[in-house]
Amino acid sequence: MSDTPEISEDANWPRELTTRLKRVGKASMEVTIVIGRARVSLEDVLNWEAGSVTELDHVAGQPVDILVNDVLFGTGEVVVIGDNLGIRINHLHKPEDMVLN
16 A cells, blocks of 8 residues: 555546646736846935936846746847837747746
C-alpha cells in the first residue's frame, strides 16, 4: 500500500494541453511595458506640474521589458502605429527562464 494519495481525474478538465488552452485561452492577462524607471525625491514629486519632465534610466533604442501578470515575459521595442504606441516583440523568454518580480 502506498502513502501517496490517489488523484482522481476531473472529467470536466481535459487532459490534452491544446484542449486546456482552448478552454482558458480567452482569459485576460495584465500586460505591462516598462520603458524605464527613476528614483525621485519626494520634494521633486511634490514640485511636479504639467509640463515637468523626469529622466528615466532607459537609453533610447534599448529593448523594453514586457511583463505579463508581473512576470518578465520578453523584450521588445517601442513602435509608432498611427497616433498610438505599440511594442514589437523581439524576444520571448522560455517558461523555465521567467522570473517573478
